[in-house]
Amino acid sequence: MESAAMEPRDLEETTDHTPKLGRKRDHTRDPEILQAALDVLAETGYDGMTVDLVAARARAGKATLYRRWPSKAELVVDAVACMKSMDLDLNALPDTGTLRGDLVAMIKTPTMAEAERKLHIMAGLVSMIARAPEMQEAVQAAIVEPRAQANRLLIRRAIERGEVAPDVDAEMVAMVAPAMAAYRVLVMRKPVTREFLISVIDGVVLPAAIGTPAVLAGNA
Structure with missing residues (x-):
């Protein structure tokens, strides 16, 4: 016996439209990372500074930094803004x-x-x-x-x-x-x-x- 074809309304009812939420980013370590960025910047200059060095100083994953700051320049600007506000x-x-x-x-x-x-x-x-x-x-x-x-x-x-x-x-x-x-x-x-x-x-x-x-x- 052939299965009955599903009507469009049946497809709509069985489709899960719930948005898939990603894991919420944890910003609690931002101050430590920004402080590490300032330390590295002061020690190495901008040219010598790398995200790897900042991640190692802050004991954080490099991927974590890149998710939060897509570029080294954006990380530096946020770090200086944090320093000034403090x-x-x-x-x-x-x-x-x-x-x-x-x-x-x-x-x-x-x-x-x-x-x-x-x-x-x-x-x-x-x-x-x-x-x-x-x-x-x-x-x-x-x-x-x-x-x-x-x-x-x-x-x-x-x-x-x-x-x-x-x-x-x-x-x-x-x-x-x-x-x-x-x-x-x-x-x-x-x-x-x-x-x-x-x-x-x-x-x-x-x-x-x-x-x-x-x-x-x-x-x-």
């Missing part, structure tokens, strides 16, 4: 009562070892941009945006207490110092010192925000 706690910004006091209080003086390590990391970024110019915008965002976000909060606070006029271009003012610092490191290849940052605060940021003559840096 330098600032937006929930614990200084509150000295003045915009200048807050901006100066945010300046952290790194140890010689920390400063040297960051210079090596930034030098690696310069090499990366030369080889992957399409990543330049992502690099700028990674190293400028964290400090700019903190500056926005400080400027809004200054507006609320009446120190800064409410119609000030807060976005522009917030971006000035981080952008100048990025230019100094990436283009001029010079370290960002406390003296440099205070000169930018007094000579550019405060006049733009408050419209008053710059305070002498010697008062820092």
